[in-house]
Amino acid sequence: MNADQGDDALLEWLRQVALQADPVPEGVSAAARAAIGMHDLDGRLAELIADSAGAVPGLEYDAVRRATTDGSTERLLSFEGEGVRVEVEIAPGAEGLTVIGQLVGAAPAECQLEYGDGRRETVQLDDLGRFLLEQWPPGPVRIRCRSARGTPVITSWVNL
Numbered sequence: 001m002n003a004d005q006g007d008d009a010l011l012e013w014l015r016q017v018a019l020q021a022d023p024v025p026e027g028v029s030a031a032a033r034a035a036i037g038m039h040d041l042d043g044r045l046a047e048l049i050a051d052s053a054g055a056v057p058g059l060e061y062d063a064v065r066r067a068t069t070d071g072s073t074e075r076l077l078s079f080e081g082e083g084v085r086v087e088v089e090i091a092p093g094a095e096g097l098t099v100i101g102q103l104v105g106a107a108p109a110e111c112q113l114e115y116g117d118g119r120r121e122t123v124q125l126d127d128l129g130r131f132l133l134e135q136w137p138p139g140p141v142r143i144r145c146r147s148a149r150g151t152p153v154i155t156s157w158v159n160l
Contacts, residue, residue, distance in 0.1 A: 043152040046085075048078070049080050050076070051075070051076075077089075081153055082147050083148065084104070086104075087104075090160055093135070096137055097135075097137070100133075102129050103145055106129060106148065107150070108129060110145050111143060112143070112145070115139065116139055116157070140157050140159050142154060
């Protein structure tokens with residue numbers, strides 16, 4: 001074991017001791033999450049209103065899943081806010097996910113996908129606001145777009 005590995009092990013041990021001896025209060029964690037969520041104050045949140053993978057807090061409905069021909073399950077997501085509705089269907093495949101979506105009420109030239117690691121990728125929409133992504137890697141993602149009225153709209157994060 002080299003010195004860097006020893007330092008990393010020591011830091012991890014100290015981190016665990018600190019968590020047990022003096023855990024971060026939930027109020028502090030909640031405030032930190034809220035502060036991170038406010039980094040883009042001009043963007044309006046398009047909230048998740050339906051997810052076939054499980055119940056969405058505050059909604060009463062039965063989860064709906066469609067089985068594919070190979071026995072895997074598709075996931076259906078719906079977001080809504082500031083006049084923008086985002087419908088997304090995710091289907092697992094052999095080489096990643098296939099993501100089919102439609103944005104209604106969004107300006108077509110202003111859509112991007114944001115990844116959990118900070119990367120952004122422009123989404124090409126057709127005339128009806130639809131997009132297709134193939135061989136998509138799983139992980140946290142959100143959609144950033146601009147409504148037809150010009151308001152920035154961002155979906156909540158979802159783990160695909």
